[in-house]
Amino acid sequence: MLDFGVRFALTVSQIGVVMVAVLLTVAALTLLERKVLSWMQDRMGPMEVGPYGILQPVADGLKLFFKEDIIPAGANRVMFMMAPVLSLVPALIGFAVIPFGPNWTVEIFDVEFKPFIISDINIGILYILAFTSIGAYGIILGGWSSNSKYSLLGGLRAAAQLISYELNVGLSIVGVLLLTGSLSMVAITEAQAGGFWNWYFFAFPFPQAIAFGVFIISAVAETNRVPFDLPEAESELVAGFFTEYSGMRFAFFFLAEYANMILVSCVATVLFFGGWQAPFTFLQGTGSFMWVSGIFWFAFKVSAFLFFFFWIRATLPRLRYDQLMRFGWKVLLPIAIGNIVLTAIFAYIFPGS
Amino acid sequence: MVGLDLFSDYLSSYSAILIFIIIAFGFGAVTLTLSWLVQPKYPETEKLSTYECGAEPFSDSRMPFPVRYYVIAMLFVIFDIEVIFLYPWAITFNQTGLIGFIEMMIFIGLFVVAYVYAWRKGALEWD
Numbered sequence: 074m075l076d077f078g079v080r081f082a083l084t085v086s087q088i089g090v091v092m093v094a095v096l097l098t099v100a101a102l103t104l105l106e107r108k109v110l111s112w113m114q115d116r117m118g119p120m121e122v123g124p125y126g127i128l129q130p131v132a133d134g135l136k137l138f139f140k141e142d143i144i145p146a147g148a149n150r151v152m153f154m155m156a157p158v159l160s161l162v163p164a165l166i167g168f169a170v171i172p173f174g175p176n177w178t179v180e181i182f183d184v185e186f187k188p189f190i191i192s193d194i195n196i197g198i199l200y201i202l203a204f205t206s207i208g209a210y211g212i213i214l215g216g217w218s219s220n221s222k223y224s225l226l227g228g229l230r231a232a233a234q235l236i237s238y239e240l241n242v243g244l245s246i247v248g249v250l251l252l253t254g255s256l257s258m259v260a261i262t263e264a265q266a267g268g269f270w271n272w273y274f275f276a277f278p279f280p281q282a283i284a285f286g287v288f289i290i291s292a293v294a295e296t297n298r299v300p301f302d303l304p305e306a307e308s309e310l311v312a313g314f315f316t317e318y319s320g321m322r323f324a325f326f327f328l329a330e331y332a333n334m335i336l337v338s339c340v341a342t343v344l345f346f347g348g349w350q351a352p353f354t355f356l357q358g359t360g361s362f363m364w365v366s367g368i369f370w371f372a373f374k375v376s377a378f379l380f381f382f383f384w385i386r387a388t389l390p391r392l393r394y395d396q397l398m399r400f401g402w403k404v405l406l407p408i409a410i411g412n413i414v415l416t417a418i419f420a421y422i423f424p425g426s
Numbered sequence: 427m428v429g430l431d432l433f434s435d436y437l438s439s440y441s442a443i444l445i446f447i448i449i450a451f452g453f454g455a456v457t458l459t460l461s462w463l464v465q466p467k468y469p470e471t472e473k474l475s476t477y478e479c480g481a482e483p484f485s486d487s488r489m490p491f492p493v494r495y496y497v498i499a500m501l502f503v504i505f506d507i508e509v510i511f512l513y514p515w516a517i518t519f520n521q522t523g524l525i526g527f528i529e530m531m532i533f534i535g536l537f538v539v540a541y542v543y544a545w546r547k548g549a550l551e552w553d
Contacts, residue, residue, distance in 0.1 A: 084442045088449055138461050146474040147486070158454035165450045169443050192442040199513065200443075221476035222487045233495050236502040243509040250516035316477055321461035325454065395552040398498070402550045406541070413512065414534060420519060421527050 079182045087191055091168050099331040100130035106383050113387040140320035147220035148317065156218060157318065157325035160211025163204040164332035170197035171339045174349050174367040176259050189349075189364065190259060197258035198250070201340060202243060205295065208333065209235040212297075212304070215326070216314035227313025230394065231297065231304035237401040238294040238301075244409035245287040248416040249273050249344050252281075262348035269352035274345045279419035283412045285345045287405050289381075292337040294401065296330060298382055300389040303397055338378035339371075346374050497549050508537050 104119065104127065111118030119126035144153055174189030187193060194200060209232060216228015250256065252273060253264045265272050273281045294301035305313030315326045342348055349367035351357040358366045392400065476487065515522070515530045522529075544550060 080438065081445075084445055085449070088442075088446050092449065092453065139464055141466050141468065142462065143469075143473060145476045146471075147476060154458075158451065158458070161454055162447065162450045165453075166443065166446045169446045191446060192439045194439050194443070217488075219476065220487045221478070222489070223477065225487050225489070225491070229491055229495055233498045236506075237498060240502060240505050240509060243506065244512075247509070247512050247516050250513060251519050254517055254520055256513070256517060311477065320465060321458055325458075398552040399550070402501075403545070410534065410538065410541075414531070417519070417527060417530070421524075424520060 075182070076184055079184045080186070083181065083184065083186050084191070087188070088169075091191060092165060095165065095168060095332055095335060096328070098335055099328055100134065102331050102334070102379065103133065103327075104129050105379075106386075109380070109383040110387050113384075134324070137320055137324040142320040142322060143317070145220060145317045149218040149220070152214045152218035153317075154322070156211045156215035157322040157329070158211070159214065160208050160329040161325045161332070163208040163211075164329045164336060167201045167204055167336045168339070170194060170200055170258050171336075171343065172259050172262050172348055173371055174364045176263065177364070189367070193257060193259045196256045198246060198256050198261070198340070198344070201336070202239075205333070205336070206235075206239055208329065209239075211326075211329070212314050215318070216304075219314075219317035221317050223311045223316040224314050227304045227310045227316065230310075231314055234294060234297075234301065234303060234397060234401075237398060238291040238405075241287055241291040241401060241405045241409055242295060244406065244413065245284040245291065246344055247409075247413045248279070248281050248284045251413075251416050251420050252276065252279075258343050258348075262343055262350065265347040266350055268354055269347065272345065272347040272350075278423035279416045281345060281412070281416070283408060284416075285341070287409045287412070288345070289341060289378075290405060291401075292341065293382065293385065294397070296333045296337060296382075298330075298334065299386040300391050301397060302391060303394050306391060334379065334382055335375065338375045338382075341378055342371060342374040494552060501544060501549060504540070505537075508533075508540075 107129075108118040108126070119129040122128040122132045144150060169191045170193070172190040172193070176187065176193070177189065178185050178187055180186070212231045212235070213228045216224045216226075216231065219225070249261065253261050255261060255264075265276070269275065270277075274285055275282075297304050303313075304310075305315070310316070315323055318326060349371040351366055351370050356366065356370075357363060511533065512530070515526060515533075519526065
């Protein structure tokens with residue numbers, strides 16, 4: 074019984090730490106995105122709240138918290154109220170299987186405990202794929218239940234886009250699974266140990282660089298970011314599926330989008346860039362220093378991906394919807410299938426590497 | 427690990443996920459409730475009407491939409507199931523040897539045939 078209590082307390086505190094870290098990162102990202110975009114356009118960005126505008130996220134959060142929550146007259150109330158939560162929860166719980174640091178086991182009061190991963194299930198990557206698809210329900214329900222034409226169109230576009238690009242995400246990671254032989258995020262990270270040439274982006278026998286390209290493009294589309302932000306294209310659909318949302322529910326959709334961005338960055342880091350491993354083993358450190366450098370390298374790689382998201386937002390114009398669908402189905406899909414076949418052939422010729 | 431050990435291992439790793447789901451839902455519910463308690467509530471007809479560029483909404487929004495979306499959804503279901511079939515093969519690739527390799531190449535061949543058929547039928551066009 075004591076075992077159970079200790080394990081429960083440890084798990085809950087671990088989940089608390091991860092959730093707070095994710096939400097704080099989201100808060101920082103909302104500011105950083107505006108700052109990075111501004112600097113790229115030779116502007117200052119938010120400067121009013123606090124020194125250099127660093128308290129802007131706090132001000133935004135407080136404002137949204139105290140705003141009236143308007144439910145439009147014709148809306149389907151229950152679904153309208155549920156949709157933001159349904160899109161936020163899958164974005165958060167995906168972090169349960171991400172290894173943030175070395176796969177250590179420590180004993181606290183005779184209970185085995187892994188400090189850097191909440192739950193090392195052996196189907197980790199499948200779990201993430203499954204729950205990110207549930208996130209699409211929140212978006213579709215939100216768009217449909219608002220009883221607004223903009224929301225409906227935004228929701229429909231989001232649905233078609235999300236399922237089209239989900240297919241490409243699913244196909245692009247098969248190559249990595251072939252080389253690893255496991256769906257567990259921990260096993261995938263550990264298979265890439267020993268220097269950056271072992272990361273699946275570069276690895277022998279068949280570098281997964283093409284798969285990574287397909288994955289990251291599809292990930293941008295999955296998170297509804299520019300240049301694939303058709304579901305919320307402000308010049309044609311006002312705000313897309315969350316046109317009718319206000320106050321905290323609006324904030325939830327916003328949180329979900331950014332949490333999803335962090336999640337796909339984490340997944341890209343683990344699958345293609347060795348997770349928490351340093352590019353050279355001597356940079357990894359030894360003994361108890363390993364977890365510091367592990368978390369540092371993980372955060373560094375994830376930040377690089379997040380910067381990439383901002384960067385393409387400043388660079389690329391938005392696609393037209395037919396271009397978007399054609400690109401997903403007729404360009405990315407054949408490339409992803411070709412990558413699987415080539416990886417299989419190379420992995421068969423050079424087994425055990 | 428055999429039998430009960432394996433089971434309790436599964437139980438502890440999946441119960442952590444269950445706890446996470448409950449906490450995430452709880453976070454959502456608590457935040458929305460607190461916000462609902464402090465926010466102003468002044469409903470009026472104009473404010474509650476849906477947004478249509480400032481004009482009065484002139485019809486119900488649950489209108490018919492293009493069948494294209496439905497076709498895409500059906501294609502997704504078919505292809506996604508095929509993708510899921512690829513996963514167990516990819517995991518056991520080192521153990522299934524030449525037979526597994528050839529069988530899966532045939533399977534991917536069927537995948538490609540279905541894909542080319544959908545393409546030639548115009549199911550992937552968006553006009």
